[in-house]
Amino acid sequence: MGDELKAGVGLSRKWDAREAGREVTLSTLKQLDGENPKFFLLFSTIHYEKYGGFEELLNGVWDVLPEGTPLIGGTVAGFMNNYGCYTRGVAALAVSYPNMDVAIGIGNNTKREPKKAGRTASKMIKNKLGGSKFKNKFLFVVISGPTLPQSEKFGTMKVITDKKLSKLLSKLTNISTRVNQVGLGRESEVLNGLCEEMMEYALLGISSNDDNRYINHYQFYNDEVHRNSVVTLGMSTDLKIEVKTSYGLIPTGKKAKITGTENWNYIIKSLDNKPAVDVFFEKTGIAKEIINDENIHRITPFLPIGCYHKDGILHPYPVASFLGEYILVGHDIVSDEIEFFLATGESLIGAVDESLSSLPGEPRFMIISSCAGRLETLGKMVYTVKERTMEKISCPFLTLYGLGEERKEPLKPPHLLQESFNIAGFF
Structure with a gap:
């Protein structure tokens, strides 16, 4: 060789x-x-x-x-x-x-x-x-x-609007993860x-x-x-x-305190002591009615939330699911305060230039x-x-x-x- x-x-x-x-x-x-x-x-x-x-x-x-x-x-x-x-x-x-x-x-x-x-x-x-x-x-x-748990009643659990189901859906997610590894x-x-x-x-x-x-x-x-x-x-x-x-994410300056989580900090139950879903739509300014199972993962990446780890690293979170009053994110929340961000095609491409230029x-x-x-x-x-x-x-x-x-x-x-x-x- x-x-x-x-x-x-x-x-x-x-x-x-x-x-x-x-x-x-x-x-x-x-x-x-x-x-x-x-x-x-x-x-x-x-x-x-x-x-x-x-x-x-x-x-x-x-x-x-x-x-x-x-x-x-x-x-x-x-x-x-x-x-x-x-x-x-x-x-x-x-x-x-x-x-x-x-x-x-x-x-x-x-x-x-x-x-x-x-x-x-x-x-x-x-x-x-x-x-x-x-x-x-x-x-x-x-x-x-x-992976998203599936059921005959709830489908793939991406967008569930009935707030009475929040606790049940959170519990089902926990059980499915531990028992079925789904x-x-x-x-x-x-x-x-x-x-x-x-x-x-x-x-x-x-x-x-x-x-x-x-x-x-x-x-x-x-x-x-x-x-x-x-x-x-x-x-x-x-x-x-x-x-x-x-990252290429644009801070909006809008923030909220996390006042309730569960399931290894993947589920945000409340923000500022109010239902997490309500605060999300209030801060982002978009209408709940426009988000459905088909488009949620095309819309929420433009509207990520984020928080900073104690060592200063930003953790962004596009919303994975709306479960009644709760928000399910893609990985565990690492702080007790979140900030709301925006993303555009231009800003995401700018992130590529940023990393490559720093080499x-x-x-x-x-x-x-x-x-x-x-x-x-x-x-x-x-x-x-x-x-x-x-x-x-x-x-x-x-x-x-x-x-x-x-x-x-x-x-x-x-x-x-x-x-x-x-x-x-x-x-």
């Missing part, structure tokens, strides 16, 4: 799962000039669930990929790379570099026992990388994102378990997704397909690693995690994001659009974010 770093991104848009697995792997490895990859990241849209299945997708990958290559990945709402922007297909990123030690780990039952799942994955990586001579450490993580993602707890003995690591991650229906999504670990799991790539290297985060030079390769809500909100303007990215850099990159974005700097706490744009650049 030569001393030169080689990175490649691959793509397939074939409908047949096995053929797509073969093509994406061949196109990725071709860019490594015959060198074996140190790792292989694989991400697909949900479509292969009905066109051969994800086991067949992985079978196609392993028809080509060298035996023993560490592989993790999962399903996302869409992705972007050097070739374009896609909401159907499969993409991969692989790197060959001698000054890099790699290990992978997995933890299961992330919605039922999130901290245990994170600790299990962490232990697998620490055991394998404990003797590495390289000082710079990085984790890339894929965590099972939230519901809240609890990714923050997974992250805390993963990082509690790995604080020296930088981290970037994505919460898996389907096509924004919040029903089924999957994680990949070597030749296995999982649900409700965390899969993690650990890396020790001499490469410099920069993690950058931006200290041209990376060797990049992994980017962003919010599926931004993908849906931007629509065709997402091609402008790709153009802006390619104007700033020429290295191989892979952008993933999921249900949450995980990020961490060395010796600082991890964060689960939404409505954010996050870069891990390797120099």
Whole structure:
């Protein structure tokens, strides 16, 4: 193996799962000039669930990929790379570099026992990388994102207007999450378990997704397909690693005190001692009647709420569901005060420029995690994001659009974010 770093991104848009697995792997490895990859990241849209299945997708990958290559990945709402922007297909990123030690780990039952799942994955990586001579450490993580409970009476529980049902719906969400593992993602707890003995690591991650229906999504670990799991790539290297985060959100100056929460702080019961739903519509100025099951996740990303963690990191929250008087958000509330924000297509694209401009030079390769809500909100303007990215850099990159974005700097706490744009650049 030569001393030169080689990175490649691959793509397939074939409908047949096995053929797509073969093509994406061949196109990725071709860019490594015959060198074996140190790792292989694989991400697909949900479509292969009905066109051969994800086991067949992985079978196609392993028809080509060298035996023993560490592989993790999962399903996302869409992705972007050097070739374009896609909401159907499969993409991969692989790197060959001698000054890099790699290990992978997995933890299961992330919605039922999130901290245990994170600790299990962490232990697998620490055991394998404990003797590495390289000082710079990085984790890339894929965590099972939230799913929406479904019932004959309430459907997918996106917009429930009957305020008498608030307590019942909150209780059903809690039970469904713990018992059936359908519901809240609890990714923050997974992250805390993963990082509690790995604080020296930088981290970037994505919460898996389907096509924004919040029903089924999957994680990949070597030749296995999982649900409700965390899969993690650990890396020790001499490469410099920069993690950058931006948002593109516009503060309105309107704020409210959180006066009631439950379900691991995912449900806001009251704001300023009034029903949370009433305060949301009062502060945003939009009419309740215009939001329904079909458009809620196209409207609320333009009107996120947000609060600041004690270390100063902004946590934005697009509303996931209106449950009677209650608001369900996509991850746990981290403060007792929220602020109301606005987003526009222009401001979201500006976040891309902000993160890319803050990089200290041209990376060797990049992994980017962003919010599926931004993908849906931007629509065709997402091609402008790709153009802006390619104007700033020429290295191989892979952008993933999921249900949450995980990020961490060395010796600082991890964060689960939404409505954010996050870069891990390797120099």
